[in-house]
Amino acid sequence: METIRIAHLYYDLLNLYGESGNVMALKQALEKQNVKVRIDLVTKGKPINFKEYDILYMGQGMEDNLEIVRKDILRYKKVLKRLVKSKTFIITGNAYELFGHDIDGKEALDIFPFKTKTVRNRIVGEQVYKTYLLNDPVIGFQNRNEIIDNDENNLFNVIKGNANNQNTHFEGIKINNFYGTFTLGPLLIRNPHLNDLIIKNLLESKGLKYHEDLDTPDYRAYHEYLKNFHIKASNE
Amino acid sequence: MKETLAILVNKAITFTCKVLRPILKSDGSVTPGYYASKVDKHILDKLKYPRYIVGITGSSGKGSTTSLVAHILEGNGYKVIWNKNGSNIYNAAATLILNNTNPFTKKVNADVLLLELDESFIKLIFNKVKLTHLVITNVTRDQPARNGHPDIIFKKIKNSFDSKTHIIINADDPIVNRFKYLHNGQVTTYGVGNFIDDTKKPISNTIDGAYCPLCETKLKYKYYHYGHIGNYSCPNCKFARGKVDYEATDINLDKQFMIINKGIVHLNKNVFFAVYYTLAAYALCKTMGLTNKQIQHELNEDIMDSKRMKNYYLGRRKVEMIESKNENALSYLQTINYIRNEKGTKTIIMGFDNVSRRYEFNDLSWLYDVDFELLNDESINKIFCIGRFRYDVYARLKHAHIPDDKIILIDDLEHIILEVKKHSKGKIYTMVCFDMTAILKQKLLEAQHGNY
Numbered sequence: 001m002e003t004i005r006i007a008h009l010y011y012d013l014l015n016l017y018g019e020s021g022n023v024m025a026l027k028q029a030l031e032k033q034n035v036k037v038r039i040d041l042v043t044k045g046k047p048i049n050f051k052e053y054d055i056l057y058m059g060q061g062m063e064d065n066l067e068i069v070r071k072d073i074l075r076y077k078k079v080l081k082r083l084v085k086s087k088t089f090i091i092t093g094n095a096y097e098l099f100g101h102d103i104d105g106k107e108a109l110d111i112f113p114f115k116t117k118t119v120r121n122r123i124v125g126e127q128v129y130k131t132y133l134l135n136d137p138v139i140g141f142q143n144r145n146e147i148i149d150n151d152e153n154n155l156f157n158v159i160k161g162n163a164n165n166q167n168t169h170f171e172g173i174k175i176n177n178f179y180g181t182f183t184l185g186p187l188l189i190r191n192p193h194l195n196d197l198i199i200k201n202l203l204e205s206k207g208l209k210y211h212e213d214l215d216t217p218d219y220r221a222y223h224e225y226l227k228n229f230h231i232k233a234s235n236e
Numbered sequence: 237m238k239e240t241l242a243i244l245v246n247k248a249i250t251f252t253c254k255v256l257r258p259i260l261k262s263d264g265s266v267t268p269g270y271y272a273s274k275v276d277k278h279i280l281d282k283l284k285y286p287r288y289i290v291g292i293t294g295s296s297g298k299g300s301t302t303s304l305v306a307h308i309l310e311g312n313g314y315k316v317i318w319n320k321n322g323s324n325i326y327n328a329a330a331t332l333i334l335n336n337t338n339p340f341t342k343k344v345n346a347d348v349l350l351l352e353l354d355e356s357f358i359k360l361i362f363n364k365v366k367l368t369h370l371v372i373t374n375v376t377r378d379q380p381a382r383n384g385h386p387d388i389i390f391k392k393i394k395n396s397f398d399s400k401t402h403i404i405i406n407a408d409d410p411i412v413n414r415f416k417y418l419h420n421g422q423v424t425t426y427g428v429g430n431f432i433d434d435t436k437k438p439i440s441n442t443i444d445g446a447y448c449p450l451c452e453t454k455l456k457y458k459y460y461h462y463g464h465i466g467n468y469s470c471p472n473c474k475f476a477r478g479k480v481d482y483e484a485t486d487i488n489l490d491k492q493f494m495i496i497n498k499g500i501v502h503l504n505k506n507v508f509f510a511v512y513y514t515l516a517a518y519a520l521c522k523t524m525g526l527t528n529k530q531i532q533h534e535l536n537e538d539i540m541d542s543k544r545m546k547n548y549y550l551g552r553r554k555v556e557m558i559e560s561k562n563e564n565a566l567s568y569l570q571t572i573n574y575i576r577n578e579k580g581t582k583t584i585i586m587g588f589d590n591v592s593r594r595y596e597f598n599d600l601s602w603l604y605d606v607d608f609e610l611l612n613d614e615s616i617n618k619i620f621c622i623g624r625f626r627y628d629v630y631a632r633l634k635h636a637h638i639p640d641d642k643i644i645l646i647d648d649l650e651h652i653i654l655e656v657k658k659h660s661k662g663k664i665y666t667m668v669c670f671d672m673t674a675i676l677k678q679k680l681l682e683a684q685h686g687n688y
Contacts (some may be wrong), residue, residue: 012446012454016377016385018604020442024635041441045454062387062444068452124381126597141599143380185601189631217634221627228624229598 019059021186060093114150129156140183246272246334269330294373358396565605581662587623618660
């Protein structure tokens with residue numbers, strides 16, 4: 001049986017808003033596909049061998065913690081730049097800033113050219129997105145202190161809520177199998193269709209079959225939420 | 237002149253609210269202060285305060301600590317003005333203070349002004365006049381949509397007092413303990429020693445303040461009480477919980493007592509957080525000059541009634557209603573721990589219609605910061621999910637590997653009592669938030685009166 005290996009990166013620094021839910025979602029959905037899942041909690045202090053993982057996950061943290069991670073992750077700049085082309089990256093919340101050119105002038109991984117700026121007031125609120133990848137909308141929440149000046153390779157089109165910055169209606173970034181978004185917390189639990197899409201792409205890239213199952217508690221919760229808050233599914 | 241008018245306006249509106257309460261539907265705990273500060277924006281800076289201006293703040297436990305402190309002080313003959321109803325925002329504090337102030341001498345008529353304070357409002361209320369004492373109970377994730385995160389809460393508290401304030405802090409919390417290293421004034425520390433339910437490893441990885449604030453090295457814990465609360469030290473520098481001024485040891489929740497610095501102290505509730513609020517109250521009162529004997533008398537003999545919920549019954553089954561704070565993962569966790577530690581078979585009712593009573597955001601991320609995995613226990617017979625977000629709660633429970641046959645979704649609340657009666661066993665615990673408590677109480681009362 002194939003083993004899919006997931007790294008929960010900087011799990012003890014970037015875990016602010018229910019981020020571990022995303023790892024739970026990946027694990028459960030993968031296990032349903034009859035693959036073995038190994039999750040490693042990795043962090044500062046021991047060298048990280050990014051290459052041995054199929055999925056690299058990183059979530060949101062308090063600003064001071066993000067700064068600790070920024071200083072640590074810079075040593076992997078080269079290898080990460082290379083791996084972004086082949087591995088699945090799922091980066092939620094402010095961790096996504098690390099992949100840009102800089103954060104308030106401080107060096108970042110420079111994998112994407114965008115710059116991050118801290119703003120005065122926190123950006124907090126409900127999010128509803130559309131994405132070219134899926135028929136149905138994506139829901140979520142944001143609670144952040146920064147904006148980025150990206151307007152390319154967007155993951156989401158904002159229907160409701162906040163975009164990368166006030167001059168665009170795009171949010172997040174998607175290149176190859178890199179998914180980055182300011183959306184916090186259990187994004188993949190609340191959007192099982194997005195979770196399944198990522199898993200499907202990963203399994204198929206490994207020559208494995210993907211079996212669809214749309215009757216899970218996560219799908220029920222998702223549809224119930226759309227109904228309760230009058231969010232239109234696209235094919236309605 | 238302006239000040240006198242502001243005080244009189246406050247008193248007049250309070251009086252009006254009292255008289256016209258049935259019509260206005262306002263209890264007058266907030267509105268008077270609002271109008272008084274319209275008359276004079278800086279009114280609270282201009283009063284003659286008593287010798288003790290005491291604040292109690294933190295993410296949880298501030299209300300319980302405040303009422304216990306009031307009980308101890310009043311029992312020892314102090315005249316205490318305090319916010320009994322727990323309103324802890326600016327206008328509420330202004331209303332309370334001005335109602336107890338002489339409009340002409342501007343003197344606040346008390347020995348002690350004691351306020352439970354929301355972290356965000358301390359600086360507004362005590363802008364020029366600073367607190368003489370401030371108790372900081374803990375800093376945890378709490379209503380993130382409003383408060384951001386623990387670091388932001390920490391910074392707000394940090395900016396709200398000066399070196400003249402004597403701070404009394406919970407050193408078991410590494411975020412709160414930063415004040416020990418930062419504060420230029422007097423610091424008194426308290427903490428809880430070894431306890432039977434401590435763990436060597438954290439229950440989950442969702443731990444705040446895991447790294448040393450001075451040198452960014454990962455902290456080492458001797459034990460965790462819950463969340464990030466425990467006994468830790470930095471392997472690289474001096475930052476540590478260390479020896480505290482007031483330590484609770486030999487805790488016995490069943491028999492409701494503990495030892496503080498060799499003296500026996502009664503607990504008015506059989507829950508772990510009672511240890512913290514009792515200890516905090518003890519440390520504060522000692523700091524204010526009361527003797528061990530004076531404090532112990534109020535705790536051990538003139539015992540304060542705990543805000544115990546009325547007991548309900550469903551047939552012969554006892555129902556315990558536990559108010560669980562949404563968006564405060566550690567408050568939820570403690571409820572779960574409490575239920576788990578109770579003896580016998582249990583049924584749980586949980587869920588909510590609204591995430592918050594303050595705002596309309598549906599931030600559900602905190603559900604994944606709560607260790608619902610702990611409910612995977614054989615003593616738990618059934619879990620009923622109610623409310624508008626029941627499917628999200630259900631999904632969370634499933635990710636916690638709770639088997640399907642233990643979870644029942646209640647789509648129509650009208651059926652809750654019948655369903656619980658028919659399909660579950662054991663003592664019933666409700667762990668719901670503000671919006672469900674009243675509905676469930678009503679249903680239970682109807683059931684008691686034989687409507688089912």
